Amino acid sequence: MTNYACSETKAFPAAKTFEDFKEVNDERLDEIERRGTSDVLLDEKLERIDAHLNRQDERIRSLALKAARPQLEGGEPRLVGEHGRAFQAYIRRGDAGALGRLEAKALSIESNPDGGYTVTPEVDAMIGARLAQISPIRRIATVRQVSSATFRKPFASTGFAVGWVGEQVARPQTTTPTLNALDFPTLELYAMPAATGALLDDSAVDIERWIADEVETAFAEQEGRAFVVGNGTSQPRGFLTSTIVAEASWSWGRLGYVTSGAAADFVTLNPSDRLVDLVYALRAGYRQNASFVMNRRTQSAVRKFKDTQGQYLWQPPAQPGGVASLMNFPVIEAEDMPDVGADTTPIAFGDFRRGYLVVDRIGTRILRDPYSAKPYILFYTTKRVGGGVQDFNAIKLLKIATT
Structure with missing residues (x-):
């Protein structure tokens, strides 16, 4: 029997692990059907396999990030x-x-x-490239660079009047569209890496890479949370802080949702039907490039879902550097998405490239502080970032509720 409690350093092919997961879960479901309850040992075994799948996903993302980083070794220094x-x-x-x-x-x-002082363009570009790899919402959203404090995007709340007319029939004058604007202010994001004097005196140390390495994770964690649940005041506005309404009552400026059918969880019978409802709540033009967004605990729950033919809807990455899929749509893991619980919205589905806008103000700044934490030297690093929903048609939510 495969030992799924083994060290994380031991490699297991994702596809093989998922086959084991399906086998044990099917056995657990058969046990429930026969006896009305599952065997505790089977539950524990399934949890171990599920945890191992999560670790594999994390390793795959880590390897993909390392592969995507610019290669700085060798050759002339970049600075x-x-x-x-x-x-x-x-x-x-x-x-x-x-x-x-x-x-x-x-x-x-x-x-x-x-x-x-503003960092060199090379350092600024490197920080931006790395953020694009490790910040989950930035990776799938539209990213725009601006030089002003606020980016204003106009949109037509009422479209142009159109219609069919005959070749020689008079064309009536069309109505003027109503134009509004969405504002995306940029807010300050900061990190404060520290260095010793000895590190800075060492001419072999690549300062450019050191700065990017130190700030990338701090920046990614802060903005990743803001893009999901940010309040829009001292940070970007997250898409989950938009007003949400039942899909039947949707209007511009709100995000529509479908329900799970149960007050505090997914329904027991055919829970995958609710995911189908979520997918088809999105218009066809948005579904082509859509992704699911959820955290790893929600992903663990939906791994067990099957379609009406008994086929599992979740599939592991098909290749190194890939992502898992659900109903053939990519699954983006964002840890700041809420867990499954009463009145939460643990799953988002949509075309985030069209639905969410990230605004970067050009230029990352560094203030060198050799006084506040002697003998260490602090580097107060700031970057101005904004964000918010730009197309309320493009994102739908699944809410844990009956209505």
Whole structure:
């Protein structure tokens, strides 16, 4: 018998593990059908396999992230040129003279020891590329760079009047559309990595890579939560903080939902039918590029769902670097999605490329602080990011409720 309580370092093919999962779950379901309850040992075995599937998914994502990172070893250092040398001098020794003159010459937004200095374009691009890999909503949303504090996107709340007319029939004047605008302000996201003087004195240390490594996880965790449940005041507005209504009552400015059919969980009989309802609540034009978004605990629950032919709806990644699928749609794991529980919305489904907008203000800034945490040197790193729903047609939710 396969030992699923073994060390995480031992590799198991995802497809083989899922076959074991299906076999044990089928056995558990047969036991429930015969006796009205499942065997405790079978439940424990299924939980071990499920936990192992979760670990495999995590390893796959980690390997994909490492593969996607820019290769910095070998060749010429990336921080070259006048700006690169000035940035090196500031980070390593605190010499801000050359960097300050360069930024003043470029007519940048005022930079000084109080506000910090803009990182080189190479470092800024690297941080953005890594965030795109490890921040789940950013990975599937539209990302737009702006130079202003707020991005305003106009939209037509009423479309142009259209119709059919004959070749020689007079064309009536069409009505003027009503235009509104959605505002996406950028808010400050920060991280504060620390370094020793010895690290900065070591010329072999790649400063560019060190900064990106230190801030990427902190940035990704903060913005990942904000894109899901952010309040829109001191952080981007998450899609789950939008007003939600039953799909039958949907109107622009709200996200529609379908229900699970049970007050605090999925229905016991044919729970997959509710996922079908969720998929088809979305218009056809949005379904083509749609994804499911949920956390790992919800994903563990839906792994057990079958269709009317007894086929499992969840499937493991088909190849290294891939993602799991549910009903042939990608499953994006976002840990900030709520767990299954009364009145929660643990599953989102939609075309997030059209539905959610991430706004990055150009430029990441660093303030070097050698005083606050001696003997360490702190680097207060800030980036301005905004976000919010841009198309309320494109995202639907599954709510745990009866109505």
